[in-house]
Amino acid sequence: MYYSRLKLASVLGVCLLGLLLCLPNGIRKPSSLSIPWRQIHLGLDLRGGSYLLMQVDLPSLTHDRLQTLSENMRDILLQNHLGYQDFRIDADNATVSFLPRSAEETQAGLKALETLPRLSAAEFTVVRQDNGRIALTLSPESIATHAREAVTQSIEIVRRRIDGTGAIDPEITRQGDDRIVVELPGISDPERIKALLGTTAKMSFRLIDANPLHTTYPPTGVQLLSMANPADGPALPVYDHVDVDGADLTNAAATLDPKNNEWAVSFAFNSVGARAFASVTQANVGQRFAIVLDNKIIEAPVIRTPITGGDGQITGGFTAQKATDLALMLRAGALPAPLSVVEQRSIGPSLGADSIRAGMISLGVGFALVVAFMVLFYGRFGWYADIALLANLVLMAAILSLFEATLTLPGMAGMLLTLGMAVDANILINERIREEVARGRTPLAAMQAGFERATSTIVDSNATALLAHVMLFVFGTGPVRGFALTITIGIVTTLFTTLLLSRILMARWYALTRPTSLPV
Amino acid sequence: MLGRPLLRFVRKDTHINFMRGRYMGLLVSAVLSLASLILFIHPGLTLGLDFKGGIVVEAKTPTPADFSALRAALAARGLPHASIQSFGAPDDVLIRLDAGNSKETQAVVDTVRHTVADALPGTTILRADAVGASVSAELFRNGMLALGISLAMILVYIWVRFEWEFALSAVVTLILDLTKTVGFLVLTGFEFDLVMVAAILTILGYSTNDKVVVYDRVRENLRKYRTMPLIELINLSINETLNRTLGTSSTVFLAALPLALWGGTTLSGFAWTMLFGIVVGTSSSIFIAAPLLLFMGEGRLKRGAKTGTATAS
Numbered sequence: 031m032y033y034s035r036l037k038l039a040s041v042l043g044v045c046l047l048g049l050l051l052c053l054p055n056g057i058r059k060p061s062s063l064s065i066p067w068r069q070i071h072l073g074l075d076l077r078g079g080s081y082l083l084m085q086v087d088l089p090s091l092t093h094d095r096l097q098t099l100s101e102n103m104r105d106i107l108l109q110n111h112l113g114y115q116d117f118r119i120d121a122d123n124a125t126v127s128f129l130p131r132s133a134e135e136t137q138a139g140l141k142a143l144e145t146l147p148r149l150s151a152a153e154f155t156v157v158r159q160d161n162g163r164i165a166l167t168l169s170p171e172s173i174a175t176h177a178r179e180a181v182t183q184s185i186e187i188v189r190r191r192i193d194g195t196g197a198i199d200p201e202i203t204r205q206g207d208d209r210i211v212v213e214l215p216g217i218s219d220p221e222r223i224k225a226l227l228g229t230t231a232k233m234s235f236r237l238i239d240a241n242p243l244h245t246t247y248p249p250t251g252v253q254l255l256s257m258a259n260p261a262d263g264p265a266l267p268v269y270d271h272v273d274v275d276g277a278d279l280t281n282a283a284a285t286l287d288p289k290n291n292e293w294a295v296s297f298a299f300n301s302v303g304a305r306a307f308a309s310v311t312q313a314n315v316g317q318r319f320a321i322v323l324d325n326k327i328i329e330a331p332v333i334r335t336p337i338t339g340g341d342g343q344i345t346g347g348f349t350a351q352k353a354t355d356l357a358l359m360l361r362a363g364a365l366p367a368p369l370s371v372v373e374q375r376s377i378g379p380s381l382g383a384d385s386i387r388a389g390m391i392s393l394g395v396g397f398a399l400v401v402a403f404m405v406l407f408y409g410r411f412g413w414y415a416d417i418a419l420l421a422n423l424v425l426m427a428a429i430l431s432l433f434e435a436t437l438t439l440p441g442m443a444g445m446l447l448t449l450g451m452a453v454d455a456n457i458l459i460n461e462r463i464r465e466e467v468a469r470g471r472t473p474l475a476a477m478q479a480g481f482e483r484a485t486s487t488i489v490d491s492n493a494t495a496l497l498a499h500v501m502l503f504v505f506g507t508g509p510v511r512g513f514a515l516t517i518t519i520g521i522v523t524t525l526f527t528t529l530l531l532s533r534i535l536m537a538r539w540y541a542l543t544r545p546t547s548l549p550v
Numbered sequence: 551m552l553g554r555p556l557l558r559f560v561r562k563d564t565h566i567n568f569m570r571g572r573y574m575g576l577l578v579s580a581v582l583s584l585a586s587l588i589l590f591i592h593p594g595l596t597l598g599l600d601f602k603g604g605i606v607v608e609a610k611t612p613t614p615a616d617f618s619a620l621r622a623a624l625a626a627r628g629l630p631h632a633s634i635q636s637f638g639a640p641d642d643v644l645i646r647l648d649a650g651n652s653k654e655t656q657a658v659v660d661t662v663r664h665t666v667a668d669a670l671p672g673t674t675i676l677r678a679d680a681v682g683a684s685v686s687a688e689l690f691r692n693g694m695l696a697l698g699i700s701l702a703m704i705l706v707y708i709w710v711r712f713e714w715e716f717a718l719s720a721v722v723t724l725i726l727d728l729t730k731t732v733g734f735l736v737l738t739g740f741e742f743d744l745v746m747v748a749a750i751l752t753i754l755g756y757s758t759n760d761k762v763v764v765y766d767r768v769r770e771n772l773r774k775y776r777t778m779p780l781i782e783l784i785n786l787s788i789n790e791t792l793n794r795t796l797g798t799s800s801t802v803f804l805a806a807l808p809l810a811l812w813g814g815t816t817l818s819g820f821a822w823t824m825l826f827g828i829v830v831g832t833s834s835s836i837f838i839a840a841p842l843l844l845f846m847g848e849g850r851l852k853r854g855a856k857t858g859t860a861t862a863s
Contacts, residue, residue, distance in 0.1 A: 450805030498755035
């Protein structure tokens with residue numbers, strides 16, 4: 031029953047600190063101050079904006095990798111004068127396999143393929159299958175490592191692309207093994223961002239097979255690729271071999287070609303790219319080469335003179351927006367694997383403002399109703415419970431500010447329910463005191479017994495609630511997490527305000543007035 | 551001002567014989583839960599966007615919306631199956647489409663947006679959501695997982711803190727509560743989505759809390775009155791905690807009420823479900839959990855002081 035001055039001072043101190051921590055939400059930061067200014071963030075549902083859940087296409091990543099490996103295998107087999115047929119890529123089983131020209135060449139083939147460059151000893155295995163084929167299989171660990179790196183790299187590229195659009199405060203986070211969450215406050219129509227992130231932007235410069243027969247039946251190592259703009263003509267046979275890669279670009283910008291007033295993207299190669307481009311163009315004057323973006327030909331010009339300067343220009347009938355976005359994507363780099371949107375939620379600013387208003391009205395009315403109930407049913411001790419309730423609200427806001435947490439509409443609902451549940455502890459204490467008074471105890475003994483007996487019940491009931499909401503936070507997504515977060519914080523602040531603050535208020539009142547009967 | 555309480559629910563010498571109605575209570579509960587199960591099978595829950603996948607676009611038109619023009623415009627863009635309805639005001643339009651494959655779903659949401667903007671100039675898009683089928687299946691799995699794990703944790707927690715008879719009767723009661731809430735959702739047609747799962751988990755948490763308080767008193771009285779028949783003892787415990795049970799139910803109810811009235815489309819369904827759950831959870835503490843404890847615990851529950859703990863006087 032007795033609380034030292036120190037304890038009283040520290041409890042009040044915590045409440046004041048809470049009030050102080052809430053201040054940054056209400057007033058602007060004075061420019062002369064250099065203290066941290068932490069605020070509650072408003073969720074997308076309250077301020078408007080878009081949420082995109084993107085999935086990294088990991089199977090296609092494995093497929094690309096197997097494609098590269100199969101090219102390396104073919105090179106090695108050719109160098110060793112070994113024949114092969116029927117190269118097959120099976121991305122589901124992470125396998126690339128072929129049939130040796132004859133059974134006698136199987137051992138020689140296996141031996142030759144031992145020289146395949148590998149990142150680590152366990153990257154893949156090469157074995158002879160029962161059906162006579164030689165198969166290379168990627169190890170699951172190597173697939174997993176590669177996938178992890180690809181997602182990390184994708185996040186970095188997504189960030190660069192979004193930063194390039196000038197979006198304010200974008201949040202880009204990883205979710206699970208193969209998902210990326212993109213949150214864009216203030217952008218309620220994410221169509222442009224979706225297009226920007228949905229393009230892999232793998233650019234390559236490759237030669238075109240001049241043999242006219244190959245436009246219908248392309249041989250191994252040549253692929254028919256269609257034009258990005260179908261009006262530019264039919265599909266063309268393009269060599270699989272990449273002469274210069276988009277990764278060798280150092281810069282790209284949208285430019286307006288003064289000659290014909292058309293938008294173009296001009297680019298510059300790094301030294302490796304410049305050298306490679308110079309040698310290819312020198313050796314193939316008079317031939318056509320293709321600028322390929324995501325397996326579509328943007329442009330297929332004829333090489334008139336060797337290009338040695340290390341820069342160039344792509345024209346493909348672009349609009350200003352298209353040219354700007356392509357330049358942005360080339361600067362930011364290609365995604366290691368295609369990204370696709372699997373979930374999108376966008377909220378307009380007016381709905382957000384409505385939600386804030388609805389939430390605030392509900393919070394205000396709910397608070398007032400609970401306050402009135404406590405006073406009507408518990409009198410003086412009800413007032414103390416209400417003071418604790420106000421402190422509870424302040425402390426919840428303070429903790430949310432301190433962690434710069436995001437407040438959502440369900441989060442506001444969580445705060446409201448916390449208010450309803452918070453007075454439960456006070457009700458338990460007060461009812462217990464009443465019972466003890468009815469049994470004829472003195473005021474002091476009744477209050478003491480009330481506090482003691484109620485504490486274990488309060489801890490029990492709050493522990494179950496805490497369990498349920500931590501579960502919600504761990505397994506929930508989106509709106510549910512915000513709700514669980516505020517309730518979890520609310521349970522902690524409730525334990526503080528009811529077990530300490532309202533109890534101290536009651537004890538102080540008793541110590542100051544020494545009443546002969548209790549107002550219960 | 552208002553130093554002394556003006557109101558209270560029941561007088562301190564209240565002795566209502568709740569246990570007399572134990573068979574009736576269980577019967578009514580069983581019938582309601584059975585009816586809810588039938589409703590759950592047919593017509594079943596209305597799944598929300600989170601769990602069903604698809605597209606929802608909410609728009610505000612400058613004049614009362616011209617539905618037939620909008621329907622024709624959407625059909626012209628290859629979306630004849632779009633469901634168009636108004637909600638709230640006549641200038642609020644809600645357009646829904648079922649989920650196709652993931653890529654389509656994401657492209658179609660932009661088509662809908664453009665179509666609405668072209669067909670009814672001056673329209674503001676309030677919200678545009680698109681959830682792919684794979685994601686919705688995953689969200690559903692996670693939601694059910696959260697529900698299952700919470701129930702299991704509550705069972706273990708009460709078991710550790712009390713005895714198994716308490717834990718089992720609490721969890722059985724919670725499952726009965728849960729089925730009635732499902733029945734409520736079917737009858738009202740509220741959409742079952744992630745926010746609803748949050749509501750159900752909150753109801754479970756609240757209902758558990760309510761039962762723990764009554765059980766706590768039963769345990770205390772078991773130590774105090776060693777010879778009192780269990781039926782009388784449970785009755786006494788319920789009566790002693792009645793003011794608290796009604797008091798806390800009221801404050802939670804009052805806190806959730808404004809949300810139901812003014813919470814807007816997103817939260818009012820959530821809040822009404824909460825209100826229903828509070829009423830069900832409170833009554834089940836008295837009429838279901840207590841009789842179940844009586845049936846399971848008769849002649850089994852330990853009496854007298856726990857070893858090492860002082861007896862309450």
